[in-house]
Amino acid sequence: MRKLTKQVKISNVVIGGNNPIAIQSMSNIPSDNFDGIVKQAIELENLGCDIFRIAVPNLEAIRVIDLLKKNVKMPIVADIHFDYKIAIEAANAGFDKIRINPGNIGDESRVKAVVDICKSKNIPIRIGVNGGSLEKHILEKYKMPTAKALFSSAKYHIDLLEKFDFNNIVISVKSSSVKTMIESYTMLSNSYDYPLHLGVTEAGTFRTGIIKSAIGIGGLLLSGIGDTIRVSLTDNPTNEILAAKDILKATDNYKSGPNLISCPTCGRTKIDLISISNQVEKRLLAIDKNITVAVMGCVVNGPGEAREADIGIAGGDKEALLFKKGKIIRKINEENIIDELFKEIEKM
Ligand code: SF4
Numbered sequence: 001m002r003k004l005t006k007q008v009k010i011s012n013v014v015i016g017g018n019n020p021i022a023i024q025s026m027s028n029i030p031s032d033n034f035d036g037i038v039k040q041a042i043e044l045e046n047l048g049c050d051i052f053r054i055a056v057p058n059l060e061a062i063r064v065i066d067l068l069k070k071n072v073k074m075p076i077v078a079d080i081h082f083d084y085k086i087a088i089e090a091a092n093a094g095f096d097k098i099r100i101n102p103g104n105i106g107d108e109s110r111v112k113a114v115v116d117i118c119k120s121k122n123i124p125i126r127i128g129v130n131g132g133s134l135e136k137h138i139l140e141k142y143k144m145p146t147a148k149a150l151f152s153s154a155k156y157h158i159d160l161l162e163k164f165d166f167n168n169i170v171i172s173v174k175s176s177s178v179k180t181m182i183e184s185y186t187m188l189s190n191s192y193d194y195p196l197h198l199g200v201t202e203a204g205t206f207r208t209g210i211i212k213s214a215i216g217i218g219g220l221l222l223s224g225i226g227d228t229i230r231v232s233l234t235d236n237p238t239n240e241i242l243a244a245k246d247i248l249k250a251t252d253n254y255k256s257g258p259n260l261i262s263c264p265t266c267g268r269t270k271i272d273l274i275s276i277s278n279q280v281e282k283r284l285l286a287i288d289k290n291i292t293v294a295v296m297g298c299v300v301n302g303p304g305e306a307r308e309a310d311i312g313i314a315g316g317d318k319e320a321l322l323f324k325k326g327k328i329i330r331k332i333n334e335e336n337i338i339d340e341l342f343k344e345i346e347k348m
Contacts (some may be wrong), residue, residue, distance in 0.1 A: 002224040005195040008124045008170055011075035011096040011129040013050055015170065015227045016195030021253050022050035022228040023244040024197070025237040026079065031061040038064070041072045041238065045126045047241045047285075051228065053077040053099065056086055064116045069094060077126070084110040091117040097170070102160040103135055103153075115164040124168040127157040130201055131175035147183035150175060154188060170196045170228070172202035184218050195227035202232070209233040210243045214250070219294075221251040231338040242285075258345075261306060262295040269297035271315035271334055279338050291348060293341075294323075303328060311348065313341055 001162045005016040005222055005285060015022050025044050029036040029098025031054065041052050068076050075096035080087045084105040087098050091114075098118060099298040102111045102125070103229035118125055131145035134153050142149035150173040161169055171194050173184040181200055188196060200216040213231040220226050231243045248254030262277040296302030302314025303323045313320040313332070320337045322329045323346060332340040 003189055004193075005227055006167070006193045007244050007318060008168060008195050009122070010051060010124055012073065012081070013075050019227070021226060021248055023048060023241060023248070024051040024053060024077075024228055024230040025049050025240045025244075026053040026230065026232075027055070028237060030301070031055050031057055031064075034064045034067055034312075038067050038071050041068055041074075041076075044237055044241055045072045045074050047238055048245055049074060049241050051075050051097075052281060053079050053230075055079045056090055056095075057081075060085060062090050062095075064085070065090075065094045080129075084114050087114045088117050091121050095123070095127070097124050097126060099128045101127055101129070103156050103157045108160070108163075110323050111160050112164050115161060115166045118168065119166060120322060122168070124170055125166070126170040126172065126330055127154055127161070128151045128197075129157070129171070129173045131177070132179065132202065145175060145180070147175075147187060150180065150184035151187040151191075154184075155191075158192065158194070163227065170197050171195075172197040172199060174199045174232075175221075176200065176202040178219075181216050182219055185225055186223070189225045196225060197228045197230065198226040199230040199232055202245050204234060206233055206235045206239060209235065210239075215248050215312060217244075218247050221247070221253055253297050256288070256290060258287050258289060259292045260284055260295065261292060261309060261312075263297045263302065263305065265297045268300060269315055270317045271320060271337070273315055274299045276313075276315075280341065283338065283342055287345060289345070289348060291345070293345065311341070311344055313337055 007014050007017040027037050027040050052074050077097040078090035078095040080100045087100050129150050132147050138149050139152045154173050175181040198217045200212045203212045217229050231240045233240050260281050265273050280295050291310040294306030294309035296306050296314040299314045299316050299321050303326050306312045307326045311324050320332050320336045
């Protein structure tokens, strides 16, 4: 059962409560390349990104918000380190959420100044604790970035915001250790009702990053923890969105769009199933139907093993059988498999 958290509104997206788990990504375009950032935002939004974050390292970088607001509907988050003046300006300029750690911006009058502007604009703050940049006093106490250390850091920042009666908060406690992040998010979830932004930080390249994120984020989601997710990859952010969708689908948290199942192939396979599956997966990106599509290697076991699929193909010798709900519809020549399958999908 999903833990019911407090609902937090980020412009037109609400996270927490029973709201769908929102997918986030972050721009990797240099912060002075406004056209590049906007182009990437449009691409990610079209792919299914719900919340878009950009680094705002200086006041100049804030100006991109006007262009972004003209071109995309999804909320835009300003990622700010240390400088409370940038946070205030970003909130004034129209950013929809601020990611900043209040304990790192100096004395409490600065925290209050950020809280005041966020309150007046109804903008949430995400406290983004990261195992690689814990506060000195936390590291001195715990020696290592353990789960308890991450949790204590989050508590330290939460206390500062709550002191000023601010609770429009989202929290993340990311670690590059999957085990540590699972433990620290679980501790947070047991102690607070604020919505949680899940992620494994410095997760790695395409392959290892997806594996770590799938275990860390997916494992937490299966325990009912998490309200928004970001898969961090040393790769094109488009792959972060696709991986996030797949994690949500695999944990039964994503009900929209097709689900592909395909067999691992074996000695019975006589068609090029790997290439066919990859092509089908790509073409399914353009399909907006809640269907399960199966791509199976043989007619002996394929239709039966893919019984739960709405539609699928099972490979024969230079041909394939097209089936719907386990029932065979017709034979297709090998070269037409993909086109014929998609003709049927279009009709559904
Ligand atoms: Fe092998 Fe057929 Fe099963 Fe695929 S569906 S793994 S080809 S037996």
